[in-house]
Amino acid sequence: MMKHLIPTLFIAAAFFLHSASHANAGEPAFKPKSPLSLTISADKSSYSPGENAELAIMALSLADSDALAIDLELSDGVKIVSGERQWRGQVAKGQFVSFGVVVGIPENGFARVHANAKLTDKGGGVFSGSASWSTGRNPVEKSLQKQTPRRIKRNGKNVVDYQVK
Amino acid sequence: MKRLSALAFVLVALLTAGGCGTNDSATGTAGHIVSPSEPFSLSGRIRYADKEYGMGGFTGSTSLKAVRFARIEAYSVNAFGMEQVVASGETGADGSYLLAIAGITGNLRMRVFASTGAGTPMTINVNDTDGNLYAVSSSTGISSESVATLVRSAGDTLPFDFDIPLDNGADPAFNLLDIYTAASEFIESLALSKPLPSELRIFWGFGSAKGTWYCSDSDPVYCPMGSGAYILGGNADGSGDTDHFDDDVNLHEFGHFIAKTYSVDESPGGDHSFTETDLDLRMAFSEGWGDFFQTAVKTWLKLNRPDVLSISDGTALTAYIDTYEHLAQIAIDIGSLPSSAAGDPYVYSSNEIAVANILLNVMNSFGMDAIWGVIQNYFPATANRKNLEAFWDGILQTAAPDQAGRTQLETIFSNRRVYYIEDSYEADNAISTDMRAIEFSKGEGHYLYRADGLADKDVVAFTAAAGKNYTIQTYCLKNGADSYLALYDSSGTVIAENDDDASLIGIPSGVSYLGCSVDRFTAYASRITFSPAASGVYYAEVKTSPAPLAFAGRYGTYSLRVVEQ
Numbered sequence: 001m002m003k004h005l006i007p008t009l010f011i012a013a014a015f016f017l018h019s020a021s022h023a024n025a026g027e028p029a030f031k032p033k034s035p036l037s038l039t040i041s042a043d044k045s046s047y048s049p050g051e052n053a054e055l056a057i058m059a060l061s062l063a064d065s066d067a068l069a070i071d072l073e074l075s076d077g078v079k080i081v082s083g084e085r086q087w088r089g090q091v092a093k094g095q096f097v098s099f100g101v102v103v104g105i106p107e108n109g110f111a112r113v114h115a116n117a118k119l120t121d122k123g124g125g126v127f128s129g130s131a132s133w134s135t136g137r138n139p140v141e142k143s144l145q146k147q148t149p150r151r152i153k154r155n156g157k158n159v160v161d162y163q164v165k
Numbered sequence: 166m167k168r169l170s171a172l173a174f175v176l177v178a179l180l181t182a183g184g185c186g187t188n189d190s191a192t193g194t195a196g197h198i199v200s201p202s203e204p205f206s207l208s209g210r211i212r213y214a215d216k217e218y219g220m221g222g223f224t225g226s227t228s229l230k231a232v233r234f235a236r237i238e239a240y241s242v243n244a245f246g247m248e249q250v251v252a253s254g255e256t257g258a259d260g261s262y263l264l265a266i267a268g269i270t271g272n273l274r275m276r277v278f279a280s281t282g283a284g285t286p287m288t289i290n291v292n293d294t295d296g297n298l299y300a301v302s303s304s305t306g307i308s309s310e311s312v313a314t315l316v317r318s319a320g321d322t323l324p325f326d327f328d329i330p331l332d333n334g335a336d337p338a339f340n341l342l343d344i345y346t347a348a349s350e351f352i353e354s355l356a357l358s359k360p361l362p363s364e365l366r367i368f369w370g371f372g373s374a375k376g377t378w379y380c381s382d383s384d385p386v387y388c389p390m391g392s393g394a395y396i397l398g399g400n401a402d403g404s405g406d407t408d409h410f411d412d413d414v415n416l417h418e419f420g421h422f423i424a425k426t427y428s429v430d431e432s433p434g435g436d437h438s439f440t441e442t443d444l445d446l447r448m449a450f451s452e453g454w455g456d457f458f459q460t461a462v463k464t465w466l467k468l469n470r471p472d473v474l475s476i477s478d479g480t481a482l483t484a485y486i487d488t489y490e491h492l493a494q495i496a497i498d499i500g501s502l503p504s505s506a507a508g509d510p511y512v513y514s515s516n517e518i519a520v521a522n523i524l525l526n527v528m529n530s531f532g533m534d535a536i537w538g539v540i541q542n543y544f545p546a547t548a549n550r551k552n553l554e555a556f557w558d559g560i561l562q563t564a565a566p567d568q569a570g571r572t573q574l575e576t577i578f579s580n581r582r583v584y585y586i587e588d589s590y591e592a593d594n595a596i597s598t599d600m601r602a603i604e605f606s607k608g609e610g611h612y613l614y615r616a617d618g619l620a621d622k623d624v625v626a627f628t629a630a631a632g633k634n635y636t637i638q639t640y641c642l643k644n645g646a647d648s649y650l651a652l653y654d655s656s657g658t659v660i661a662e663n664d665d666d667a668s669l670i671g672i673p674s675g676v677s678y679l680g681c682s683v684d685r686f687t688a689y690a691s692r693i694t695f696s697p698a699a700s701g702v703y704y705a706e707v708k709t710s711p712a713p714l715a716f717a718g719r720y721g722t723y724s725l726r727v728v729e730q
């Protein structure tokens with residue numbers, strides 16, 4: 001079933017052709033970006049209850065660090081079949097850290113894996129990144145109560161008025 | 166008998182009052198209903214809920230803070246749900262207000278706009294992403310019954326406090342209002358060459374997930390509502406990256422607004438991060454200014470408006486913190502970078518945090534006025550590109566330091582490995598017969614800088630043998646160096662020149678080349694290979710490229726070597 005993906009860990013030099021910083025026409029200066037980015041990818045787009053999902057967690061760091069920590073949070077009922085739910089180690093600027101994990105989908109069909117990565121660089125900066133993957137429909141999802149404002153006008157200007165409940 | 170009839174009316178109003186109808190204009194009046202109430206005053210304070218943050222992100226602690234200098238109105242809602250504005254004004258520095266009301270015809274309510282009035286240096290308007298101004302209304306306000314009971318005689322003051330809770334959809338707009346207002350107060354404390362613009366517009370809303378930036382002009386993609394600060398409000402469900410309680414991020418954006426207004430900001434824009442050590446020098450300065458600016462505002466607030474600060478106890482005023490959901494995605498104390506640690510990325514004039522740290526230390530030693538003098542007066546006047554080099558030239562003018570002061574400045578810059586000092590090989594500006602000979606294969610570190618302000622040239626001699634091959638090259642270009650190499654024979658005649666070493670183009674970033682990681686500046690190194698026809702003394706001269714790139718500098722640091730094969 002999972003012949004092709006054995007949970008592994010590897011660090012690969014990215015040697016990205018940058019520059020990471022560049023501007024396209026019309027772009028304003030964006031706010032400072034975290035040098036740590038994270039992705040989770042899965043072997044399939046949907047799963048049945050009881051099935052296993054093979055996930056690859058990948059972090060790209062644009063900072064040197066002796067202390068990169070990646071932790072996975074699993075939603076209720078999700079079990080790790082193989083692999084680790086955390087990774088600790090060093091990372092060099094421009095390198096990828098990647099590891100795999102296989103999780104079992106619970107009976108209600110809903111699984112979510114949230115990855116948090118955090119590092120302290122050699123200049124004292126602390127950066128984090130996160131990524132989420134989910135499958136199925138969250139049975140306990142609470143939709144954010146969106147308040148609808150009243151619309152009024154003052155001095156020719158449109159105003160959205162949010163009444164205190 | 167005025168009082169009695171008032172009470173009678175109020176009771177009728179209470180009995181018949183329905184839900185609050187949507188009234189699309191402020192012109193809705195009570196029509197045939199005549200106010201029977203006595204004049205009275207309404208007084209109280211308005212607060213919004215703010216989130217505290219520290220190096221780890223939000224601490225979970227929230228507090229109520231004054232809605233300062235905001236435009237307010239009191240209005241009555243009559244029996245038909247129609248509104249009538251009965252008084253307007255603005256809150257004071259502590260969120261308090263006092264409104265004189267001639268009389269009301271129904272329930273009394275308060276409304277506060279995310280818009281500042283005359284009490285502030287400039288109007289800040291916080292709008293949703295469609296350009297609608299945010300406002301919050303009190304829920305029930307004061308029932309007309311209470312008014313009738315409490316207003317015993319004309320001129321009585323009725324207390325009415327009003328808090329905006331964290332779960333109100335417009336609450337974050339009031340943190341934005343507060344923080345941008347605080348920034349404008351800081352700017353007003355400086356010696357300004359012209360008044361602040363009359364208005365700064367902020368565009369924010371839940372679901373505004375595009376990004377955070379300041380626009381000085383319109384752009385159909387990034388600045389659809391025109392000039393102003395566009396602030397992240399996360400995904401529509403409240404997840405993702407929001408900046409409405411990230412004061413440091415907002416103060417950084419205000420810094421950009423100020424640079425555009427009072428100075429010259431030549432940043433090309435786009436993406437950037439703190440750990441990049443090879444930014445366009447103009448961007449590194451522009452962003453470093455923003456990173457510094459937020460610490461300057463907070464330092465000023467600590468002394469003048471401490472209540473505005475939202476940082477937890479023990480969090481440095483010099484920290485820059487940007488949250489993502491409840492955690493910090495960026496947390497760095499610009500004021501206490503470990504000095505010269507191996508692998509420390511916060512070095513060079515091409516790194517924004519290095520620039521911010523330098524500005525901060527210059528402020529601590531020479532005062533904000535000295536920095537402001539450079540930003541406001543020197544930058545618009547100089548033809549040079551607006552980067553840390555121009556700041557250095559400017560601070561020598563505006564602060565006019567004595568020798569001890571200059572040494573202090575040099576130390577501040579050198580601590581971030583920015584060297585606007587003469588290197589140890591000076592004076593080596595012109596070919597002479599007693600020129601120092603460079604040792605073959607040994608790299609020498611040079612600074613393209615002359616204390617007298619003239620363009621530096623670094624010249625070395627070497628004795629070459631006919632028939633052998635020699636490579637002369639610059640490498641490890643830092644601090645925006647863009648070198649130009651010339652080779653002279655013993656008579657002083659140019660026999661070869663090179664601006665950029667074409668062999669370095671296309672090497673991916675991060676690869677190590679001669680001990681330095683390849684970056685944006687690597688390919689602007691210079692290299693000459695030659696095989697002399699005659700043995701003798703030759704001279705290699707390095708200077709800044711006569712056609713330097715816009716992202717590079719006039720100064721800079723580099724290594725030089727001559728290799729004999």
Ligand SMILES: [Zn+2]
Pocket residue numbers: 029030031032417418421451452455
């Ligand atoms: Zn910026």
